[in-house]
Amino acid sequence: MLYVTSGLPGTGKSTLARQLAPHLRAAYLRVDTVEAALLRFGIQASVEGYAVSYAVALDNLRLGTAVVVDVVNPLAVTRGAWAGVAAEAGTPLVNIEVVCSNPAEHRRRVEVRHDDPANRAGEWTPPTWASVQAFAQEFEPWQGERVVVDTAGRTAEEAFTALRAALGV
Template structure:
């Protein structure tokens, strides 16, 4: 397929910090590129440094953050890019708004719930957030002392505990293939 005629899509990976969203994304992206797709990544941590640096972590700010990322993802996807979005996105309201934006534009949207338990995420503690929260050095950690509303409309529910990275990537690949996106 020629890159100029490729259909784009947003592949949104939601889940707790440490669930495996970015790890899956970083393994999936080169595989998609090798298959001839245009791919971009809108990583939540990176986007927060630039596009949404003005926002805090209140419910309203988190919703605004997700909506902004969703807007950029839809624009990229509408223009033929497979856009991978590993973002916590804790509120159903914000995720639903992003899905609705995509549907109105006729742009494919795939929601992957990386449903790894908070206990496993805390064991991984990739960023040291769970340790800081436990030590009383921070509050507002999604899934611990701030809510995470699990998606009820995910295209794939993926628990990375006890599953290899390759198995996780294969599961996402299968959903994308079934949807005719790759």
Template sequence: MATLISFAGLPGTGKSTISRALSVATGAVYLRIDEIDAAIWAIDPDRDIDPESYHIAAALAASNLALGHTTIIDCVNPWAITREIFTAAAKRSKVRILGVETICSDPVIHRAKVEERTMDVPGLEKPDWQKVLSRDYTPWATAEVRLDTAKLNLADAVGEIERHL
């Protein structure tokens, strides 16, 4: 049965790395909010997107879920209201939603991941450490899977999610 796997977590906690590896391991469709944002900003760099890209991703997810494809949403997904967008898409599609939150409990490791990563989405600006620290983000208390990337390697993180599918 198809599942909507919705990621959440601050920048630099490993969401994209884990999401891509999970997509390869499972064949799930991979949807990345950063790609949607970059496409919109390429047309209108000054546009205020707000939750628009989340609604676009939810619609694309629902289309793939209707075809029976497990779908991964890769985004910061910072608040209950954004998480509800994906929950509603799963409900409309009559599939299960699996919430996955990534954290990095070691601030030294987390900062290094933020500062050393290369941006792989053309047109997106790499956030600096201070922007990550000041980001408005509410932990996802009801996420079924919580991954601490300071303690888990990539294979173990993917395996943990697969155990919940």
């Protein structure tokens, strides 16, 4: 099974994906980590990070390992590419959209984030609230089925419980 956890920075998608992967005994694949590693070697990553992530996910799926992807995934073309990975592997795809419907809470989360060099190869820096707002303007509307988890007003554990209930796992 391929689980693609998507959403704007600061919504809680990474927290949920990090909880979901061990719960399912799945591989965890964070596109930010892939892009940071490419940057560390002088490769300015955009589509390259996604392309590497698609290939790594496909390898794991072909081995029979479930994969939980942690990615912003703002475009219909990238969402379609993840569907293509699942189809090529002959496995189901579950799209999970993580949102934070409370703008003040979302902003607070973004503004208190800190860099985590151990997790991002030292090349990632947290987004600003202005950059998240600009990114939101480019976020294309979803088409098709997905599980939506609103993390506003919930602890990480409460949001994870809601996600597990929605997925039936």
